[in-house]
Amino acid sequence: MIPKDLCERVLGVAVSTGADYAELFAENTLNHTIEMVGGKVDAINDNVIAGAAIRVYKGLRSVMASTVDTSEAGLLKCARRVADALGEGKAEIAIHLSERVLANIHPVLDAPSSVANVRKVDILRAASGAAKEYNGAVRQVTGTFLDVDHNILIASTDGVYAQDRQIRTRLVIRAVAEINGQTQTGSCSPGRRMGMEMFDGVIDPVAVGKEAARHAVIMAGAGYCPAGVMPVAIENGFGGVIFHEACGHSLEASSVAYNASQFCGKLGQKIASEKVTAIDDGTIPNAWGSINIDDEGTPSRKRVLIEKGVLKTYMIDKFNGRRMGMESTASSRRQSYSYTPTSRMTNTYIAAGEDRNEDIIASIEYGLYAKKMGGGSVNPVTGEFNFAVDEGYIVRNGRICEPVRGASLVGKGSEIIQKIDMVGTDLDMGQGMCGSSSGSIPTNVGQPLIRVSSITVGGR
Amino acid sequence: MDFNEFKKCVAEEAKALGIADFELYYTCGESTELEAFGHEINGFTSSVEGGVSLRCALNGKMGYASTQALSEAEARALVRRAAENAATLESEEPALFVEGGQIYEEHPAPSYPLPDAAQLKKTLLEIQEKLLAADPMVLDNSQSYAASGTESVAIFNSRGLDVSVSAGIASFHVAPIVGNGEEMSNDYEFKLGDPAKIDFDQLIAKAVTGAKNKLGGTVPATGAMPVVFSPEAMSSLLGTFSSAFSSEMAQKGLSALRDKEGQVVAAPNVTLVDDPFFEGIAMPMPFDAEGSPTHKKNVIEKGKLLTLLYNLQTASKAGKTTTGNAAKAGYASKVGVRPFVMYLEPGTLSEDELLEKAGSGVYINMLGGLHAGANPISGDFSLQSGGFLIENGKKTSPIKSFTVAGNFFAMLSAIRDIASNLEPPRGGGATGFTSPSVLVDGLTVAGK
Numbered sequence A: 001m002i003p004k005d006l007c008e009r010v011l012g013v014a015v016s017t018g019a020d021y022a023e024l025f026a027e028n029t030l031n032h033t034i035e036m037v038g039g040k041v042d043a044i045n046d047n048v049i050a051g052a053a054i055r056v057y058k059g060l061r062s063v064m065a066s067t068v069d070t071s072e073a074g075l076l077k078c079a080r081r082v083a084d085a086l087g088e089g090k091a092e093i094a095i096h097l098s099e100r101v102l103a104n105i106h107p108v109l110d111a112p113s114s115v116a117n118v119r120k121v122d123i124l125r126a127a128s129g130a131a132k133e134y135n136g137a138v139r140q141v142t143g144t145f146l147d148v149d150h151n152i153l154i155a156s157t158d159g160v161y162a163q164d165r166q167i168r169t170r171l172v173i174r175a176v177a178e179i180n181g182q183t184q185t186g187s188c189s190p191g192r193r194m195g196m197e198m199f200d201g202v203i204d205p206v207a208v209g210k211e212a213a214r215h216a217v218i219m220a221g222a223g224y225c226p227a228g229v230m231p232v233a234i235e236n237g238f239g240g241v242i243f244h245e246a247c248g249h250s251l252e253a254s255s256v257a258y259n260a261s262q263f264c265g266k267l268g269q270k271i272a273s274e275k276v277t278a279i280d281d282g283t284i285p286n287a288w289g290s291i292n293i294d295d296e297g298t299p300s301r302k303r304v305l306i307e308k309g310v311l312k313t314y315m316i317d318k319f320n321g322r323r324m325g326m327e328s329t330a331s332s333r334r335q336s337y338s339y340t341p342t343s344r345m346t347n348t349y350i351a352a353g354e355d356r357n358e359d360i361i362a363s364i365e366y367g368l369y370a371k372k373m374g375g376g377s378v379n380p381v382t383g384e385f386n387f388a389v390d391e392g393y394i395v396r397n398g399r400i401c402e403p404v405r406g407a408s409l410v411g412k413g414s415e416i417i418q419k420i421d422m423v424g425t426d427l428d429m430g431q432g433m434c435g436s437s438s439g440s441i442p443t444n445v446g447q448p449l450i451r452v453s454s455i456t457v458g459g460r
Numbered sequence B: 001m002d003f004n005e006f007k008k009c010v011a012e013e014a015k016a017l018g019i020a021d022f023e024l025y026y027t028c029g030e031s032t033e034l035e036a037f038g039h040e041i042n043g044f045t046s047s048v049e050g051g052v053s054l055r056c057a058l059n060g061k062m063g064y065a066s067t068q069a070l071s072e073a074e075a076r077a078l079v080r081r082a083a084e085n086a087a088t089l090e091s092e093e094p095a096l097f098v099e100g101g102q103i104y105e106e107h108p109a110p111s112y113p114l115p116d117a118a119q120l121k122k123t124l125l126e127i128q129e130k131l132l133a134a135d136p137m138v139l140d141n142s143q144s145y146a147a148s149g150t151e152s153v154a155i156f157n158s159r160g161l162d163v164s165v166s167a168g169i170a171s172f173h174v175a176p177i178v179g180n181g182e183e184m185s186n187d188y189e190f191k192l193g194d195p196a197k198i199d200f201d202q203l204i205a206k207a208v209t210g211a212k213n214k215l216g217g218t219v220p221a222t223g224a225m226p227v228v229f230s231p232e233a234m235s236s237l238l239g240t241f242s243s244a245f246s247s248e249m250a251q252k253g254l255s256a257l258r259d260k261e262g263q264v265v266a267a268p269n270v271t272l273v274d275d276p277f278f279e280g281i282a283m284p285m286p287f288d289a290e291g292s293p294t295h296k297k298n299v300i301e302k303g304k305l306l307t308l309l310y311n312l313q314t315a316s317k318a319g320k321t322t323t324g325n326a327a328k329a330g331y332a333s334k335v336g337v338r339p340f341v342m343y344l345e346p347g348t349l350s351e352d353e354l355l356e357k358a359g360s361g362v363y364i365n366m367l368g369g370l371h372a373g374a375n376p377i378s379g380d381f382s383l384q385s386g387g388f389l390i391e392n393g394k395k396t397s398p399i400k401s402f403t404v405a406g407n408f409f410a411m412l413s414a415i416r417d418i419a420s421n422l423e424p425p426r427g428g429g430a431t432g433f434t435s436p437s438v439l440v441d442g443l444t445v446a447g448k
Helices: A005-015 A073-086 A117-132 A205-220 A236-253 A318-324 A356-361 B003-016 B071-089 B117-133 B198-212 B231-245 B246-251 B312-318 B351-358 B410-411
Strands: A021-039 A038-058 A061-067 A138-156 A160-179 A182-188 A229-233 A278-281 A303-307 A349-350 A365-378 A384-396 A401-405 A407-412 A420-423 A428-436 A439-447 A450-458 B022-037 B038-058 B059-067 B143-157 B161-173 B178-180 B184-186 B187-193 B224-229 B272-274 B299-300 B343-345 B361-368 B380-391 B394-407 B415-418 B433-434 B439-448
Touching: A005 A021, A005 A038, A005 A138, A021 A073, A021 A117, A038 A073, A038 A117, A038 B038, A038 B071, A073 B038, A073 B224, A117 A138, A117 A356, A117 B071, A138 A205, A160 A205, A182 A205, A182 A384, A205 A384, A205 A401, A229 A401, A236 A278, A236 A303, A236 A349, A236 A365, A236 A384, A236 A439, A236 A450, A356 B038, A365 A407, A384 B361, A384 B380, A384 B394, A407 B380, A407 B394, A450 B380, A450 B394, A450 B439, B003 B022, B003 B038, B003 B071, B003 B143, B038 B071, B038 B117, B059 B071, B117 B143, B117 B161, B117 B198, B161 B198, B178 B198, B184 B198, B187 B198, B224 B231, B224 B351, B231 B343, B231 B361, B231 B380, B231 B410, B231 B433, B246 B312, B272 B351, B351 B361, B351 B394, B351 B415, B351 B439, B361 B394, B394 B410, B410 B439
Parallel strands: A038 B059, A061 B038, A229 A365, A349 A439, B224 B361, B343 B433
Antiparallel strands: A021 A038, A021 A138, A038 A061, A138 A160, A160 A182, A229 A450, A278 A303, A278 A349, A365 A384, A384 A401, A384 A407, A407 A450, A420 A450, A428 A439, B022 B038, B022 B143, B038 B059, B143 B161, B161 B187, B178 B184, B224 B439, B272 B299, B272 B343, B361 B380, B380 B394, B394 B439, B415 B439
């Protein structure tokens, strides 16, 4: 991409009015999606995102400008815009970049960006067909094959000159089922930081189609979830969205640095039940939320956020770290160059505990078993969160009974993480796209089966 | 390379590959955004964004490819990628383009001098000082934001269509955090337009009151009860379920309103309108994403579904004419269907009179998790809510941490009354949703 000597010159212009840090982020990304509706290829979209952003800091102030013109003249002009916006002053720092060649801990064997459409269509067709054939109640099946080839370069005045190629692939199948006039949907959408090899033994397209259809059919036959406060067992995999929303966002420096989080000033204190150990780890090989470097060029790492209930660290980027007086934890992420990066999650999960699944269910006299979770959101200032239960079952006398639909769970993060009183052993992850101020980024959520002793279930 | 040179390269390459019909859709946005924290501007972002999307017809199929890189090599690669994509398509939808020479309604965008970076900085610092001094409960980590920029859209095709529109937009956003020593809460307010004509004191007072009202909120009891949705809450519900009015979703079997045109789908007091020229919208659009002329239309009139929304392709499939609702979520998206400004026509009661009519129940002015807790296909929703109790026909104490659940399509028939307080949509750009306050029966509140 952009040679080192040009980066040095661009950064030189950026700091020419007195900035104490400058960074160049350049990107070339190919996004490719194939949509299938009712077994036929309905739409194909491919889009090249190409551009650069230059950011400078002076103390606790930051200035960023972005451009689609990545020629030498374009980059120098962009650097000048940044320097002018910062104000008058003179250059105070020298720039020496040293190339950092990082071990690629997420190797990709078969890049989807160089594969003909027909191979992807075959996978979609297999998954979509399996969903349609699952059961006569399945009325419609739609699918998406999505692959991203995201190439980034980061150069900064603290010497970083690093590149990463982040390839990810995802298969999304949605089924619509109708039983006695009641229409419901089901979905399954696994993804990895991998290429086409994801379909050789990791993800089986037929199983993805069947799972989406199973989910839709179960829900089309389900009654409404009752409303009230009750114990809830939340299944592993995407169930980990509870920690992501109830706690994860409030541990991001983007809230903590501005004293706008329920967990400000709580380092070293017990904030969760001692059953809870929570981790954010960007180094899990080929996981959906993994990265080799973050978007400020810091090598990815594993962070223990909460250990046996005690808060150990926040997730911090370089800029917000200044305000907090703390080092980056390699948590800076952005959707693309046109977003200002900030601290975000990668693969975030509650670590496996020691409770047996059957004991967790058996402990509930009357409550909800949330087998499949949907997305959610949170207000980090108050900690009030919500998330949807996409597939739930009533638990009576320690047994899983009839399926229920239309439930959501709401509460306050700082209270709910105290109420996680049982944690199972079978950790698994689920894939999501997390939206926040720096855009939409791939993140994993995860956990084993857990029990929340009491939470408000929104139903009717 | 500029867009005109890029057009030429694309046309040459299309000709070389034997592609007779193609279209380029181009967007460009320039913006300056400032963020205030404490007593200074702590963030400044200047961006130039945009891209171009090519659609071309090959053997009757519509291939797409898009890029941000405007160069000769990229122009040629773009045509080849779109052609390969067209060859893979299997749907039997015709590839249609709008002919040149259409007649468009003229509704100029609101025009005012756009503040430059220096003016924006001065205005924002004044807003921030007012915000921090607005109330003793406002905490010093409250923030405010200002932005100014231009947006433009152009469509050019091989059938003689060559249209463009642009608008300049300034926006201001205040985000107070308030505290009483025991708990914190927050809110935000947002306003578009000429900063010389915006009453920032009023904007700040509204946001601060909103944040203070959430302190000390209690959890309401569980049960079925009358619900009054505020304009903001009802607008977000409309937006969440608006895909049901898309003919594209209906044709794909993904809308509960398929085959319901001409039928009663709502209470007789419900009229739902789509208007690209809604008074006060930042960017009135005379043409849709295919270049067809746009116009105002009733989607539901007195409870009856008059029409779904169509683009050229879905209209052709249904044997109808387009309603001028072709839309793209971004320059690179496939052309789909979307309303411009969709709103519920106001009734005659004030909000206070509506509350009186409700008697007792809940007033909801915050809905959370709409992307997850609402299913636009089935209509079911169960959503995190905030607001006030309604007792003896009046808003009383604040309530939070509860949910409201129901089905949107059933709710349309259970709207008891609609207030008169209709305002322009809150967002910028060419699209949005807005509504007066509405009183609805048959929903369930889950609290304690």
